[in-house]
Amino acid sequence: MPVASASVSSVSSAASPDSGQEGSPAFSPLYQQIKELLTRSLQGGEWQPGQAIPSEMELAARFRVSQGTVRKAVDELATENLLVRRQGKGTFVASHAEARTQYRFLRLMSDTGGVPGLQRRLIGCRRQRVGADAARALGLRSGDPVVEIRRVLLSSGEASGETPVVLDEILLPGSLFKGLTAEKLSAWKGPMYRLFEAEFGVRMIRAEEKIRAVAADELQARELGVALGAPLLSVERLSFTYGDKPVELRRGLYRTEHHHYRNELN
Amino acid sequence: MPVASASVSSVSSAASPDSGQEGSPAFSPLYQQIKELLTRSLQGGEWQPGQAIPSEMELAARFRVSQGTVRKAVDELATENLLVRRQGKGTFVASHAEARTQYRFLRLMSDTGGVPGLQRRLIGCRRQRVGADAARALGLRSGDPVVEIRRVLLSSGEASGETPVVLDEILLPGSLFKGLTAEKLSAWKGPMYRLFEAEFGVRMIRAEEKIRAVAADELQARELGVALGAPLLSVERLSFTYGDKPVELRRGLYRTEHHHYRNELN
DNA sequence: GAGTGGTCTAGACCACCAC
DNA sequence: TGGTGGTCTAGACCACTCA
Numbered sequence: 001m002p003v004a005s006a007s008v009s010s011v012s013s014a015a016s017p018d019s020g021q022e023g024s025p026a027f028s029p030l031y032q033q034i035k036e037l038l039t040r041s042l043q044g045g046e047w048q049p050g051q052a053i054p055s056e057m058e059l060a061a062r063f064r065v066s067q068g069t070v071r072k073a074v075d076e077l078a079t080e081n082l083l084v085r086r087q088g089k090g091t092f093v094a095s096h097a098e099a100r101t102q103y104r105f106l107r108l109m110s111d112t113g114g115v116p117g118l119q120r121r122l123i124g125c126r127r128q129r130v131g132a133d134a135a136r137a138l139g140l141r142s143g144d145p146v147v148e149i150r151r152v153l154l155s156s157g158e159a160s161g162e163t164p165v166v167l168d169e170i171l172l173p174g175s176l177f178k179g180l181t182a183e184k185l186s187a188w189k190g191p192m193y194r195l196f197e198a199e200f201g202v203r204m205i206r207a208e209e210k211i212r213a214v215a216a217d218e219l220q221a222r223e224l225g226v227a228l229g230a231p232l233l234s235v236e237r238l239s240f241t242y243g244d245k246p247v248e249l250r251r252g253l254y255r256t257e258h259h260h261y262r263n264e265l266n
Numbered sequence: 267m268p269v270a271s272a273s274v275s276s277v278s279s280a281a282s283p284d285s286g287q288e289g290s291p292a293f294s295p296l297y298q299q300i301k302e303l304l305t306r307s308l309q310g311g312e313w314q315p316g317q318a319i320p321s322e323m324e325l326a327a328r329f330r331v332s333q334g335t336v337r338k339a340v341d342e343l344a345t346e347n348l349l350v351r352r353q354g355k356g357t358f359v360a361s362h363a364e365a366r367t368q369y370r371f372l373r374l375m376s377d378t379g380g381v382p383g384l385q386r387r388l389i390g391c392r393r394q395r396v397g398a399d400a401a402r403a404l405g406l407r408s409g410d411p412v413v414e415i416r417r418v419l420l421s422s423g424e425a426s427g428e429t430p431v432v433l434d435e436i437l438l439p440g441s442l443f444k445g446l447t448a449e450k451l452s453a454w455k456g457p458m459y460r461l462f463e464a465e466f467g468v469r470m471i472r473a474e475e476k477i478r479a480v481a482a483d484e485l486q487a488r489e490l491g492v493a494l495g496a497p498l499l500s501v502e503r504l505s506f507t508y509g510d511k512p513v514e515l516r517r518g519l520y521r522t523e524h525h526h527y528r529n530e531l532n
Numbered sequence: 533g534a535g536t537g538g539t540c541t542a543g544a545c546c547a548c549c550a551c
Numbered sequence: 552t553g554g555t556g557g558t559c560t561a562g563a564c565c566a567c568t569c570a
Contacts, residue, residue: 087568206532256477334542338539
């Protein structure tokens, strides 16, 4: 009699050691089912970013399983960065507001070692119709409204004052980001993903990037302060929320004379 | 009385529920100690790549802990790709020979989607003295012997026949790769890391990469078949074996007109 | 001191594999 | 059929946090 939760009673085919009902084709362990249920609660907004979810004991009682089973489910969600465990305090919904997860998608590093201090300069933010390629990536119909943000990130701690390092071009589905304006963007202090999470309820969970070397065109050269044809790192990012739904298409052009993109391979 | 193993009896300060000896400054859970012991056995060559390690029950008996504790240690080593679990068969030492872990450090993808079929062309392989920068990265003394390998990877499935895609420059500590010659390299079929593992007992565990966009110089342009100054992706990789010991410094220059570097952010 | 997550145990049964 | 890893349980105690 596993997972006799009120919310979902049709998960089927549990591996409980006492109940029958085994042998069906789509077998999945109990803790996976719990994980799925927890994910739905996160997705549905039952617990908000930064808030604590019920304790392991409470969840175990709710789902009619042992604490260890809940534990394994929560463990996986924690390694996927959906939850954050804090000993003695509780388990919390991950948020881009925390220092640990701020800028966790930004892999730019200064050649001298540390994380570069970056200032933002907004170039533009306007609503428009999406092109065919971007529509496909974002799962939209060609011509659907999108918000396009263009901005430059400037390295502040350089010897030669402020030099532009990144030119970003960000595309967001208009339906999800209704009140997003240039004013709101420039007024906001802190990570952009924090704004998305707090104002529009859109949390970025994971992302895929395609990286290339390209030659700067005229516009890019001007905005980044490099020569026409100078080599730039092109980082094309597709970000996903809950349920692997794509919600952001971003292209960053990086100057890499004094910075680099850092990656770890495991 | 945990971890009363014959090999190491001085691990100290266990969290066993029955024994005393707690409260010392450097506390580490039992499963971490087990993990450390297993890592040493791997490092010392007690079990070879591809071979099975003792079963969980055997290990539990050896270390005088419960199976669950061994399990947690093995779990972590499996997620770190040092071990591979196979249900019903056993737990095995990870090897670059397996399909799952072949080319797991190569992030190059074809723009059309799949993993590109690549042919190798060896340019050179010679022994020389290491420069200051590379020495620092590899933890060597300036002037120590190193093996330098240069090669080109060519995309085979292209419309325009074979076009060069990657120019690799690989630096290996001479002390570890004594019999490595151009003949051996060209004779070898399969991943290079498989050769390193099988012939020299050097297994790459993880790596760090710094990625930049650079302009092709004259030599690079010729070997990759691009114009002088063309933008290339520079991928500088430092690879590590057991104990986080650096054992390879590699620089790859990628043509990215029809390929890209793929990355996942979590 | 009460409550949280973190570790450890002992024992049961299930899924998978090889002989 | 027996051995392996995989799941699940129930209960104990430890480490941390906060009132």
